[in-house]
Amino acid sequence: MKRIIITPALSLITTGIYASVGYASEFNTAFLQGTSEVPSILREGVRYPAGHYYADVSLNGNKTGRVPLAVSLEDEKNNQLCLSPEWLQNAGIFFKPEIYQDTFDKGRGCYMPGRKPGTEVNFSLTSQTLEFVIPQAWLADKNDATRWDYGINGLRLAYSGNFNKNIQTRHAGYSNDTLNSYGTVNAGLNLGRWVLSADMNASRNAWGNTFSTNNLMLSTAISQIRGDLQIGRSQTRTELFQDFGFYGVALRSNSNMRPWSARGYAPVVTGVASTTSRITITQGGYTVYSRVVPPGPYRLDDITPVSNGNLVVSVEDNSGKKTVSEYPVATLPSLLRPGEFNYNLAVGKRSDSSDVKDAFRSDSGVFTLGSLDYGLASTTLNTAMLLHSRYQAAGMGITQPLGKWGAFSASVNASKAAYDHEDTRSGVSASFKYAKNFTSRTDLQLLTYRYQSPGYTEFSSWHPGERFSRPGYRFDGEDQYYRYSSFSGREKARYEARLSHSFDAVSLSTSYWQQSYWNRTRSAAGASLSASTMVGNGISVFLSSNYARNAWGGRDDISGSVSMSIPFSIGGVNHYNTASVSSSRNGATSFNNSTSATVNDRFNYSVSAGSDSHQNYSAGASASYAFDRIQTNMAVSRSRDTSTLSGSVSGSAIATAETGLILTKESSDTVAVVRLKDIPGVTFNGSLPTNSKGNTVLYLTGYNPTSISINPENVPDTTELLNTSFDVVPTDRAIIYREFAFQNVKRYILRLRDSTGEILTGGSAVTEQGLTAGYISNNGVLLMNLLAAPEHITITRENGKKCEFSGTPLKENTGKVQEIRCE
Structure with a gap:
């Protein structure tokens, strides 16, 4: 029998003949030249005639896509379709492999799902449709590993940068005319299931230039253990120990692979900027955030999710004056469902420097770290252990739900650290955390207490070369004696609480923290209180106050601000006018007013003016524009003593064999490159329009099921789409590629x-x-x-x-x- 190729035109002809033949048991082949055998498409009882088709595929009545279908002679003979895993994925058919394992043909590498009782695979030649009927219990979950898409091979460079240049108009006690700049690059090279990634940043200021990297690793997702294998420089991740950077190998669970989970925690940083200022936030010596803000109150709620460890916030105004504050961060571990677990295994050498040149200069020796969090019927157990030839630590904790009384966690750590000068420290650390929703309106977000004995040492802060003085002991080269003070200034106890409450029209939140130190009578403390409400026709009011006390002396600072935002419209464009007043004990009272507007999806702008009680004034303007290939922002401001020019850019470059080089403003880790060949101006899921080659880029979230759908409004009338959407579940840092097929009509x-x-x-x-x-x-x-x-x-x-x-x-x-x- 000759194999029949069904083209779009021929399929219509054969469909008409097939329909007219119906179920005749005999067929006159006199009109067929070169053969006396009835073609399979015209014979009775042939469910899957051999040939090539373009079929509309549906699952339990829902269309999943339109894809090519090749039916082999063996399929026709067996009366069963044998479908490869790749074909099933492209067609949007995802079932649990273990259920259909007995239908898998190892020799041909394909499934024959129609052999499974309870499953139907119906092919209609007349309508060119292939319908699957599969029991719901046998279907894979929306983010099941069988749905994961590791993307295509390619190179992705996501970048962002900003600068500010201050010009002193007259002597003001400080001078900072240097061009200050900061830039970060997130690079990823995708090869199959592996991703080589690096996070790097560079800065330039009056004190010099720096370049550092936080992560430099090769990684891959392993679905069987719901985790990632990482090789290179990365960060540890445990609930009980402070995290630190290291070079080595890690195998850790990834909670994002679960159907739904928290994606990380970061505090909201608020304050008042007296002039145009740069705010830099670091954790563990690495910069996690940098931004230039205008004068007045600021609220930073877009900080990259952080781990355990204090955040150091540095605010530098346009005269070069810098203030530094510290935010203690202690996160409440999430409860795990019964049978769920998080784990982390790591072997390597601690890295105390983020400079690339210091990658292999660490002399701290090799460590081994292991942690496991496991969910029992009603309790989550946390365990961790770190082993080193001169340092050992272990910890254990529980997280317990209390029903209507909230939830709490408690943990105890112990450490033993040896030092070069025959000194050994041992100690314990204990912590207690509590959270509760008192009512639907009142939420105690976190209540924390942590105690550390004088000898307790975290591995992240252990330095074996450190010296400690003792009574009567003389250091080499020194002429005086020191009293015993090795524990002075070390952390002793910390309290922290965050409380929020919502009234009918007012939202109120407050926080307080206090940190005490060994051999010091003064403790550090901080408190904040904020309230917001909506009045009238969209008018919003925000009030905040802050208190800060430093353990090493100085005057306690109290600051406060009140702001009001009023919406209005000009030429059909919505605008917001925001007026604010702020004051602090250690500064002046300032008044600021700004007007901003988002003109369209690409362009927004703002203008501002302000003054303070010291007769300083400021005025400025900024504008942002999203080009297809880059996101830009420019701002200019002027005060009594200084003029400031600042700006920022962000975007990414993606290079793949399928698409060539694409420049886009999308700078996320996980992206989708979507193509409607040579058709510009078409959007998908609210993306920017396709370029002249028909390509555009979408932002995606790793392991989050997403439907990529075309907006038909801008599709030319002469274009007949063969598919209008794709369902994808991308892995972290994947470059997903989808091409929407069409025919020119x-x-x-x-x-x-x-x-x-x-x-x-x-x-x-x-x-x-x-x-x-x-x-x-x-x-x-x-x-x-x-x-x-x-x-x-x-x-x-x-x-x-x-x-x-x-x-x-x-x-x-x-x-x-x-x-x-x-x-």
Whole structure:
């Protein structure tokens, strides 16, 4: 038997023949030349005729896509489709592999799901559809590993940078005319299931230039253990120990692989900027955030999720004056469902420097770290252990839900650290955390207490070369004695609480923290209180106050601010006018007013002005514009003593074999490159329009099921889409590629007249290939949508009479009615 190739045109012909044959047991083959055997598509009882098709696929009544379908002679003979895992994925058919393992043909590498009782695979030649009926319990979850898409090979460089240049207009006690700049690059090289990634940043200021890297690793996702294998420089992740950077190998769970989980924690940093200022936030010596803010109150709620360990916030104004504050961070471990677990195994050398040149200079020796958090029936257990030739630590904790009384966690750590000068420290650390929703309006977000004995040492802060003085002991080269003070200034106890409450029209939140130290009578403390409300027609009011005390002396600082935002419209564009007053004990009272607007999806701007009680003034303006290839922002401000110019850019460059080089403003870790070949101006899921090659880039979230759908509004009328959406579950840092298939349709609008000039009424049109081209309406109009230009068209009228006309002079896709005489 000859293999039959079903093209779009031929499929219509064979479909018509197949329909007319019906279920005849015998078929006259006299009209077939070169064969006396009935083709399989015309024989009774053949469920899957061999050939190539373009089938609409559906699962339990829901369409999943339109894909090519190749039916082999063996499929036809067995009366079963054998479908590869790749084909099933492209078609959107995801079932649990273990359920259908007995239908898998190892020799051919494909599943025959129709063999499974309770499963139906129905192919309709007449409608070119393939329908799957699979029990719901046998289907994979939306983010099941069988749905994961590791993307295509490619290189991605996501970047962002900002600068500010201060020009002193007169002497103000400080001078900072240097160009300050900061830039970060997130690079990823995707090869199959592996990703080589690096996070790097560089800065330039009056004190010099720096370059550092936080992560430099090769990683891959392992679905069987719901975790990632990482090789290179990364950070530890445990609930009980402070995290630190290291070079080595790690195997750790990834909670994002679960259906739904928290994606990380970071505090909200608030304050008041006296002038245009740069705010830099570091943790563990690495910069996690940098931004230039205008004068007035600021609220930073977009900080990259952080781990355990204090945040150091540095605020530098345009005169070069810098203030530094510290935010203790202690996160409450999430409860795990019964049977769920988080783990972390790591072997390597601690890295105390983020400079690339210091990558292999660490002399701290090799450590081994292991941690496991496991969910029991009603309790989560936390365990961790760190082993080193001169340092050992272990910890254990529990997290317990208390029903209506909230939830708490408690843990105890012990450490033993040896030092070069025959000194050994041992100690314990204990912590207690509590959280509760008292009512639907009152939430105690976190209540924390932590105690550390004098000898307790975290591995992240252990330095074996450190010296400690003792009474009567003389250091080499020194002429005086020191009293015993080795524990002075070390952390002793910390308290922290955050409380929020919502009234009918007012939201209130407050926080307090206090840190005490060994051998010091003064403790550090901080408190904040904020309230917000909406009044009138969209007018919002925000009040905040802050208190800060330093353990090493100095005057306690108290600050506060109040701001009001009023919406209004100009030329159909929504604007917001924000006025604020702020004051602090250690500074002046300042007044600021700004107006901002988002003109469209690409452009927004703002203007501002302000003054303070020291007769300083400021004025400024900023504008942001999103180009297809880059996101930009520029700002200029002027005060009594300084003029400041600042700006920022962000975006990414993506290079793949399928798409070539693409520059885009999207700078996320996980992206989708979507293509509608050579058709510009089309959007997907609210993306920017496709470029001249038909490419655009979408932001995605790792392991989050997403449907990539086309917006048909800007698709040309002559384009017939073969698919309109794709469901994807991308892995972290994947470059997903999807091409939307289409056919260019030739559209004709004709008004037909007979040989006498009378308008034809009713009848059907057929091309020279025997394809039905359309039907004539009562006003003589014939609409034809064809894949190829017709050479000859025959009209059969309702009375059986026929007439013909040539298709050669017809003009396609004009959108106008063409007068045709049919003779």
